[in-house]
Amino acid sequence: MSTTEQLELDPAEVQAFAGRAVADAATWMATTMTMFGDRLGLWRALADSRPVTSPELAARTGTDERYLREWLAAMTAHGYLTHDPGAGTYLLPPAHVPVLATESPAHIGGLHQALYGLTGMLDRVLAVFRTGGGVPINAYPRDWFEGLERFSAGWFDHLLPQVWLPTLPELEAALRRGADVADIGCGRGRALIRLAERYPAGRYTGFDVHPESIAAAEAAARAAGVADRVRFECLDVSGGLPGDYDVITTFDVVHDAADPRGILAAIHAALRPDGRYLCLDINSSHRLEDNRGPVAAYFYGVSVLYCMTTSLAHGGAGLGTCGFPEHTARELCTAAGFGTVRRVEMENPFNILYEITH
Structure with missing residues (x-):
């Protein structure tokens, strides 16, 4: 007799969980359709919040009307669009525009592009699930890295200069x-480029282990007109940083590093005595029971698909997305020789910001 047969199951509990699981599957489908809207420029075409028919939107976006009509139905059913059955029109509500259609702190188009990139990695991750090891960073597609840059643009364009630095x-x-x-x-250099634009007297150097991201960062610096004071280098700094610095930053980096202790030690050694290390990392707890709900579930999923596996691919610590919470950050920074780790007061469901000094 199986364990399930031995237990007396409450049919209501089974039914309730089945309903939740179906709802979760429906959410995955809605997210996939939302990715399509970003990929095809459909959300941008709806950004004026004016009613439009499916033939009109198809002509505007260069898409097939029959596919588009089915997509519009999916997004209407999920509550992302409204539909006027009498006029046969669809509308993107104004409050949805900054989330789906225009660049803003709330925009999640980059997240959808990044997830689109991750879908192509599922077979690779399934394989290492069985064998151990990991998937190396250079195996990931361009959509993943471009999507991350777009998603983090809200931090660097709106939060870093206007909200974080004044504190x-x-x-x-x-x-x-x-x-x-x-x-x-x-990564692709957005944080340094924004800092160089706002504080032109500085000298800025970005380091990353991903050559394609470094090439994109160099091109972006030239396009922004800051290449005279911003440079980029493809380098694993866990063995040491060249030179010394007044300010060192990491933005969502330590938790997926192959050698987080080595990186922190290198930062400590390269930071001038009165310098400051600004560290942004994931808002999580070192206790699993505290990491509950959709955001935490998303963190753990991304960890399996990217953060943990890329670290393990290089024989690394494999901390994972939730692996550098405040408890661990203080422990590892103290072990690296830092004297003060100050958590910056801010309300953010995704991240914690630290100012760290000798």
Whole structure:
């Protein structure tokens, strides 16, 4: 007799969980259709919040009307669009526009592009699930990295200069004077480029292990007109940073590093005595029971599909997305030789910000 047969199951509990599981599957489908809307420019075409018919939208976007009509139905059923059956029109409500259609702190188009990129990695991750090891960072598609840049653009374009830095007066004063700044795990360079635009007296260097991201960062710096004070280098800094710096930053980097202890030790060694290390990482707890709900579930899923597996692919620690919470951050930073780890007060469901000094 199976364990299930031995138990007396409550049919109402079974039915309730079945309903939840079906709803979760429906959410996955809605997210997939939302990715299509981002990929095909459909949300941008709906951004004026004016009613439009499916033939009109098909002509505007260069898409097939029959497919588009089915997509519109899916998005209406999920509550992302409204539908006027009499006029046969569809409308993107104004409150949905900044989330789906235009660049803003609330925009999640980059998240959808990144998830679109991750869908192509499922077979690779399934394989290492059985064998151990991991999927290396250079196996991931361009959509993943471009999507991450778009998703984090809200931080660097709106939160870093206007919200975070004003809470760090000593660090911001150093930037205004003209600091030597290093960004580790710089990706496609957006954070340094924004800092260089706002604080032109500084000298900025970005380091990353992904050559394609470094090439994109260099092109972006040239396009922004800041290449005279921003440079990028493809380098694993866990063995040491070249030079020393007034300000060092990591933005959602330490938790998926192959050698987080090595990176923190390198930062400590390269940070000048009165320098400041600005560390943004995931808002989570070191206790699984505290990490509940949709956001935590998303973190753990991304960990399996990227953060943990890319670290393990290089023989790394495999901390995972939730692997550098405040408890661990304080422990590892103290072990690296830092004297002060200050959590910056801010309300953010995704991230915690720390100012760390000698």
